[in-house]
Amino acid sequence: MKTLLPTSTAGSLPKPAWLAEPEKLWSPWKLQGAELLDGKHDALRISLQEQQAAGIDIVSDGEQTRQHFVTTFIEHLSGVDFENRKTVRIRNRYDASVPTVVGPVERVKSVFVEDAKFLRQQTTQPIKWALPGPMTMIDTLYDDYYHSREKLAWEFAKILNQEAKELEAAGVDIIQFDEPAFNVFFDDVNDWGIACLERAIEGLKCETAVHICYGYGIQANTDWKKTLGSEWRQYEAVFPKLLQSNIDIISLECHNSHVPVELLELVRGKKVMVGAIDVASNSIETPEEVAATLRKALQYVDADKLYPCTNCGMAPLARDVARGKLNALRAGAAIVRAELAGK
Structure with a gap:
């Protein structure tokens, strides 16, 4: 029997303080060598346990083994020089020191x-795995080789497809591509961004998702959101084409954002992971607040296609805050589930 309104997270959860400095993005590891490998796996187990204790239905690794949702993937590719760094503007929002593409990008392993595989061994629950999307990857690099955003994105799409096929073979049920860049470069998204994403999912039989959010709760993102006015209509630019795409699930930000909920009408028919937890605030939602967000979404998303979720990753939050938010997500979904059963 399939769970109605299955809950999940957008991806990252806070790391234990013994593994990396808490409440910080790009936090350096506190361990090295074999200890680091063990520590990452221990953290992954804890992260899974916290999701299970909160009653989350579709679990993940909490991104415990990666420093950053994009650069950790890129570190494993050839053709990228991490010593040769340049400062670039990320998603037209903030400057970051990033590695340089110096030759053909390839996935050597x-x-x-x-x-x-390790996560799969720990649980029989459905598991979701997040990968960076091609467009967000090119936005987190300095390209000194291809000199074309589109060309580099197609190369990354091929690489992501290789990785995704192996993740599927390892028992992953949902592969999610994180594309916050889809909220910024609308023309590119419609010209080639969605096509690149479809190249990344080519041949997959497991479910696929694209996660488009307004970013972690870091200052640069919070400042940017203040410039967006009383209505955030970015999704309007990309949803019509995403509806036509082969992506199964669209993951988006809802709670405490200024996204007009009626924009969900533009993807009616798709499964939608509705962000009902604000990751840019330390205040823990009440179950009723979560339920209210889900009820609004149900006006535009069929109940069997609604997946309650977090707005974005929770890596920069304190662990007790993240724990409270996971509990609220489960409890809020349970309220609406009961209401639907009552009908």
């Missing part, structure tokens, strides 16, 4: 497959 799998990146997350061993971690995914």
